[in-house]
Amino acid sequence: MTKVLKSNRTITEDKKLLGRLINNHLKMFPDKKKTLEICHTGKFLLFFENMVIHQVTEKPDFILFDGTYKIGLEHQIIVDFESKEREGFFENIFELVEKDLNDDVELLNFLAGCYIVPFVNFKLKDKEYLVETIKKVIKEYVINNNFIENPIIEHIYVQPHSQKNIYPNFGGWWQKKISLEIIENSIKKKNDKIAAYKERELDTHWLLLVIGGLGESSFEMDKTLELKIETEFDKVFVLEDFNNVLYELK
Structure with missing residues (x-):
């Protein structure tokens, strides 16, 4: 039992x-x-x-x-491997963005939760475009509190932090038993x-x-x-x- x-x-x-x-x-x-x-x-x-x-x-x-x-x-x-594959794709992209942002001297430390546009999908060939777009959107929001419309991130939540960290948030879903x-x-x-x-x-x-x-x-x-x-x-x-x-x- x-x-x-x-x-x-x-x-x-x-x-x-x-x-x-x-x-x-x-x-x-x-x-x-x-x-x-x-x-x-x-x-x-x-x-x-x-x-x-x-x-x-x-x-x-x-x-x-x-x-x-x-x-x-x-x-x-x-985990459910089909869903995890999509999550892993975006997590990898955000790791690359975070690495670049940590080298950016214009940015102070912060933690940013980035809400991904629901059901959006990209291909591996889009990797460079995604990295550059996400970097631009996050930097503009953190420095100027200005959200740039884009096809990847729907909303950003930023708070003070001890280092520069970002993470993708995939929003709501029906959790499986x-x-x-x-x-x-x-x-x-x-x-x-x-x-x-x-x-x-x-x-x-x-x-x-x-x-x-x-x-x-x-x-x-x-x-x-x-x-x-x-x-x-x-x-x-x-x-x-x-x-x-x-x-x-x-």
């Missing part, structure tokens, strides 16, 4: 604890992929008492420690690798599946699912990231 876990702390308390759990590890692993894994794992640990990230590794992704036991944690994000088949396939994919994880001298092995992000590619949990899981992982969890709910499936 699926067990639902929720944090009893306030949002402020959770944020402070999350910082203590992950900040030192984030300094050691600045790449975006590992940063996201560390943030997810930190959020996961908010549902437990006195558990920390002992080590950021590979095979498994993390070693946790609760004061008594060392726990191997493998991490897996579940995750299916039993998707969960089972994700578990099987990781289960095939557990022999390598068990070569480490660890007390137990857990699997963390993460859903519920902020894009069209994300899923939300279907609480009506009847899960019958066969896996060598000792525990399997689903973290619904945005809603901050943890489901213990095994």
Whole structure:
């Protein structure tokens, strides 16, 4: 039977604890992929008492420690790949723009959320045009508070920040409920690798599946699912990231 876990702390308390759990590890692993894994794992640990990230590794992704036991944690994000391909295209474009804007001495530090025009699509051959257009639109808005009409960005939200960062916001969407088949396939994919994880001298092995992000590619949990899981992982969890709910499936 699926067990639902929720944090009893306030949002402020959770944020402070999350910082203590992950900040030192984030300094050691600045790449975006590992940063996201560390943030997810930190959020996961908010549902437990006195558990920390002992080590950021590979095979498994993390070693946790609760004061008594060392726990191997493998991490897996579940997304809808067709939607993710579109999101990834724009995310890559915005990374290139951000890199150029960081070299622009005319701009002070800022954080800009750029709302993408709904259903708009471009080809790879449009890459240079997109980068230059987005740069021009963001710079004009940040410096002069003037929004240039364009076919890519519908609206920009800017706030003070410690560095120059931009990100695409894909607006509203109908979030899909995750299916039993998707969960089972994700578990099987990781289960095939557990022999390598068990070569480490660890007390137990857990699997963390993460859903519920902020894009069209994300899923939300279907609480009506009847899960019958066969896996060598000792525990399997689903973290619904945005809603901050943890489901213990095994």
